[in-house]
Amino acid sequence: MALVEMLVVFAVLFPIAVSDNVCKPGKLSNEVFKSCGKTGFAMKCNGRGLLSIPSDYPTPSPPLSGPPCVLDLSDNNINVVGNETFTEAKHINSTEILYVYLNKNSLRYLQGKAFVGLSNLKYLNLSHNNLCWKDSFAPGVFAFLNNLKIINLKCNRFNDFVGLDKELKVMKKLEGLFITPRASYNKLSFGEGFKELNLTSLYLSSTPECDCILKEIDNNTFQNLLHIEKLYIRDCHIENITADALKPLNNTLQVLDISENTNLTFKGMNIALNGLINSTTLKELYVNRIHAPYNLGIEIKPNDLQSLKTLKGLESLYMDLNKIEVLNEDTLYPNPMFPPSLINLTLAGNRLTFGTYVDYLFMVKNITTLDISRQFLGYNPFKFKHHDILSHTTSGTPSAMVCDVNSMTAYVRNKSLDDINERNVWDSVLQKLSLPNDDIKNIKRGDWVTLFANSPIGFDVICTCNVSVARTMICLPEHLSHVHWSWSYLNGEIPPLLLCGAKHLEYVDLSYNLLSPWTGPVFGLHHLKWLNLSENYCTHISKVFFFGLQNLELLNLTGNMLQETFHPNNADAGVMFGNQNKMKVLILSDIKISSLHEDLLNSMIKLEELDLSYNQI
Numbered sequence: 001m002a003l004v005e006m007l008v009v010f011a012v013l014f015p016i017a018v019s020d021n022v023c024k025p026g027k028l029s030n031e032v033f034k035s036c037g038k039t040g041f042a043m044k045c046n047g048r049g050l051l052s053i054p055s056d057y058p059t060p061s062p063p064l065s066g067p068p069c070v071l072d073l074s075d076n077n078i079n080v081v082g083n084e085t086f087t088e089a090k091h092i093n094s095t096e097i098l099y100v101y102l103n104k105n106s107l108r109y110l111q112g113k114a115f116v117g118l119s120n121l122k123y124l125n126l127s128h129n130n131l132c133w134k135d136s137f138a139p140g141v142f143a144f145l146n147n148l149k150i151i152n153l154k155c156n157r158f159n160d161f162v163g164l165d166k167e168l169k170v171m172k173k174l175e176g177l178f179i180t181p182r183a184s185y186n187k188l189s190f191g192e193g194f195k196e197l198n199l200t201s202l203y204l205s206s207t208p209e210c211d212c213i214l215k216e217i218d219n220n221t222f223q224n225l226l227h228i229e230k231l232y233i234r235d236c237h238i239e240n241i242t243a244d245a246l247k248p249l250n251n252t253l254q255v256l257d258i259s260e261n262t263n264l265t266f267k268g269m270n271i272a273l274n275g276l277i278n279s280t281t282l283k284e285l286y287v288n289r290i291h292a293p294y295n296l297g298i299e300i301k302p303n304d305l306q307s308l309k310t311l312k313g314l315e316s317l318y319m320d321l322n323k324i325e326v327l328n329e330d331t332l333y334p335n336p337m338f339p340p341s342l343i344n345l346t347l348a349g350n351r352l353t354f355g356t357y358v359d360y361l362f363m364v365k366n367i368t369t370l371d372i373s374r375q376f377l378g379y380n381p382f383k384f385k386h387h388d389i390l391s392h393t394t395s396g397t398p399s400a401m402v403c404d405v406n407s408m409t410a411y412v413r414n415k416s417l418d419d420i421n422e423r424n425v426w427d428s429v430l431q432k433l434s435l436p437n438d439d440i441k442n443i444k445r446g447d448w449v450t451l452f453a454n455s456p457i458g459f460d461v462i463c464t465c466n467v468s469v470a471r472t473m474i475c476l477p478e479h480l481s482h483v484h485w486s487w488s489y490l491n492g493e494i495p496p497l498l499l500c501g502a503k504h505l506e507y508v509d510l511s512y513n514l515l516s517p518w519t520g521p522v523f524g525l526h527h528l529k530w531l532n533l534s535e536n537y538c539t540h541i542s543k544v545f546f547f548g549l550q551n552l553e554l555l556n557l558t559g560n561m562l563q564e565t566f567h568p569n570n571a572d573a574g575v576m577f578g579n580q581n582k583m584k585v586l587i588l589s590d591i592k593i594s595s596l597h598e599d600l601l602n603s604m605i606k607l608e609e610l611d612l613s614y615n616q617i
Contacts, residue, residue, distance in 0.1 A: 025060035040069035050076040056090040067096030078105040087117035103127040112138035123150045131156040143170045150176035155210040165193025176201040182213045194224040205234035212236035217245045235260035246275030257286035264290045266304040273307035280313045288320040297325035297351050305337035316344040324350040332360035346371035362465040362475040375488035425496040432461040448544040461523040463500035475500045482507040499524035520545035534558035541565045543572035554585040562591040573597035590614035
């Protein structure tokens, strides 16, 4: 304690009188301005190389006025907060300060009366210092913070929490605690004093500057936290969460983040969620990167989701970056392992490949937003997916049947995936449009232009999903409204498609893939309003591609190579957007064009914004 005492004496004997060029009154951010009652200013002393807290401050000049709501002393070299430091300072009323920032200093000690006068303080940031529990905290140091709501103690040294409850429980209004445990060997628990707090948010996660180390969470860890609504234990090197560890939070927890604990795995997740079985309060669950990053890809099995299935109020589930390759079909059929309350699901950054599970995606009926971006796969997602059509090539297969397309018989070519897909789409569309037999006889199979011209109701084709339909068409959850599938190296043609069950789909993002050409037409998306096909290196769009997308309001084609498609000499360009009379925003930036067909935009009577930037016009 000798060094600490010397620092305290230094701070008391040699306080800094601050001139106008050290601290500067400044404007509050919009968010803080509202929290301060839309009045006041910030006293900014950050990054000044200060060795102690100033004893004198400048007065604000117009237009700044009102109370000093924020005192920012961050990013200095302050070692000690001495007794009554804030009450004795000149030209500043400590009772008016609501926010104090002392983060990123060299703090080693807080005297017992360090925070006297800050009776209305709401937020105190002591993170990124050299405070060591308990030696750096004088007994009763927080007793004067009667109105404090949030305290940030992250990136200090907390090897245990013994006695922490006795110091914090005096702050009766405390709601949020930021702290970084470093329990390499000790099991941590929050003492009985936490029962007296109305603590609703607990942040234990690692930061870029310091690690959270909490290898095991047992049944005693959270037993005294009676009001926690948000719990963040991301990247804490967790290897085990016992089955009843989260049970004390079953009736209050709304947000849980256990992401980036790469040794936990989905098996460990299922055990951890056992304590929350049948929870009606948990709304958001983050389990990103809980699978070892250098292990093999994984299959999600029903046993991995047993506890998850019981979460009655879960609305958002984040499962990114887990090297998931497939979902076992039993996770979706006959009874989905995802709770019916789930509306937002993200599986971004995984390795999803084609499997029989895709036939049952429509079973997760209440999903509204699906994000499967960044899969980095190299396959055409629109190929027909009838599993028993083509098997793996055996050693007895003649090479000509595999490699030489021109030598294939007509019968074999009819069995190709693309042909089967287009035939089924054509037949299904004819059936839905209910055209007279005489009209059908006069239309050549695949002649979408003639079919469109003879259809009195346009291309509003509605297709309802069931298991048999899903095995021949692409079936989507019936309430799905937003799909994100970008940055996944999806490659190949977009052929004629009929998407079933997509009656509420309004937003699709397929940007940054390798989809080309766009042949179409695409049916079943007559409610689609927002379509992003940018950066796909597409070189050709057929004139029928947009025929089934007549309600588009925003279309983004940035970064494709469409100089020939939209060229004045291409007659198809004159009819390509013939039914786009609801378009409001058309983005044709950087598509290598020097001129456009004169009739390209004729139908876009509601167009408000046209972006032709970065072209050669």
